[in-house]
Amino acid sequence: MSASLLAPLRTLPVRAIGVAARLGGSGGAPACTGLRTYCQRMSQLSGLVFRQLFEPVSCTYTYLLADVKTKEAVLIDPVLETAERDAQLVKELGLKLKYAANTHCHADHITGTGLLKKMLPGCKSIISKHSGAKADITIDEGDTIKFGKFYLDSLSTPGHTDGCLTFVLNDKSMAFTGDALLIRGCGRTDFQQGSPNKLYQSIHQKIFTLPGECLVYPAHDYTGSTVSTVDEEKRLNPRLILKEKEFVYVMNNLNLPKPDQIDFAVPANLMCGVQDK
Numbered sequence: 619m620s621a622s623l624l625a626p627l628r629t630l631p632v633r634a635i636g637v638a639a640r641l642g643g644s645g646g647a648p649a650c651t652g653l654r655t656y657c658q659r660m661s662q663l664s665g666l667v668f669r670q671l672f673e674p675v676s677c678t679y680t681y682l683l684a685d686v687k688t689k690e691a692v693l694i695d696p697v698l699e700t701a702e703r704d705a706q707l708v709k710e711l712g713l714k715l716k717y718a719a720n721t722h723c724h725a726d727h728i729t730g731t732g733l734l735k736k737m738l739p740g741c742k743s744i745i746s747k748h749s750g751a752k753a754d755i756t757i758d759e760g761d762t763i764k765f766g767k768f769y770l771d772s773l774s775t776p777g778h779t780d781g782c783l784t785f786v787l788n789d790k791s792m793a794f795t796g797d798a799l800l801i802r803g804c805g806r807t808d809f810q811q812g813s814p815n816k817l818y819q820s821i822h823q824k825i826f827t828l829p830g831e832c833l834v835y836p837a838h839d840y841t842g843s844t845v846s847t848v849d850e851e852k853r854l855n856p857r858l859i860l861k862e863k864e865f866v867y868v869m870n871n872l873n874l875p876k877p878d879q880i881d882f883a884v885p886a887n888l889m890c891g892v893q894d895k
């Protein structure tokens with residue numbers, strides 16, 4: 619087993635902040651690839667507003683999607699610390715936030731869902747019914763999140779947690795994989811019902827059966843990457859090119875430190891959609 623496979627993904631928020639700063643971004647994604655620019659142009663052509671937003675302490679990506687015509691919008695994986703930024707963007711773009719959806723009950727940061735509901739009345743929180751968390755709407759595999767003429771299809775992708783969902787845009791051009799599939803990595807499986815076998819099956823049977831050109835947008839990146847594709851991850855993800863048995867060995871030997879905020883983030887996120895703040 620190669621030592622590099624056992625190494626955790628680098629967690630370098632400082633570098634990520636540095637990259638964002640060099641690009642002159644304030645809360646935007648840390649790097650801008652040609653692929654991302656292309657994707658944003660294509661989205662505009664189809665009448666979709668699409669923004670990838672970044673929270674530098676937990677290296678979390680929040681995604682804003684909206685229908686240009688109806689103005690209905692959805693935020694995926696908002697973070698408490700950047701909820702005001704997100705609410706301001708929604709207002710500036712003249713959008714109506716219909717839903718704040720979490721891909722799962724996060725362990726490394728507090729969701730911005732509760733605060734967004736307060737700042738943008740009418741917004742409803744969404745999370746998987748298998749997460750154990752409260753929300754206005756709990757969903758499962760096959761449920762859709764509609765905004766204007768678009769919808770997100772929910773795929774159940776457990777393994778990092780039991781309640782992990784991957785949200786797939788109706789035309790299958792984008793998948794929001796949460797902490798199941800990361801770019802050249804994947805979510806850890808050592809707490810919150812984590813199971814390397816379940817994660818391997820989720821990624822291979824659900825995410826890797828999406829079209830190869832489907833863009834992969836994860837909930838985190840610790841290295842400055844912003845987007846990948848299903849095909850790219852199938853070929854190049856060092857953990858997912860392994861056989862299941864090798865994958866399980868790697869995942870059981872990552873020896874990662876606990877996320878700094880886990881002890882208060884998980885209890886807060888179990889109330890994600892219903893707390894006042």
Ligand SMILES: N[C@@H](CCC(=O)N[C@@H](CSS)C(=O)NCC(=O)O)C(=O)O
Pocket residue numbers: 626627628629676724725726797803804805806807838872874875876877878879
């Ligand atoms: N250092 C960070 C936590 C980093 C971490 O554990 N990330 C998780 C996703 S958030 S629970 C993960 O699955 N990482 C996979 C990996 O291989 O690194 C903090 O303290 O917040």
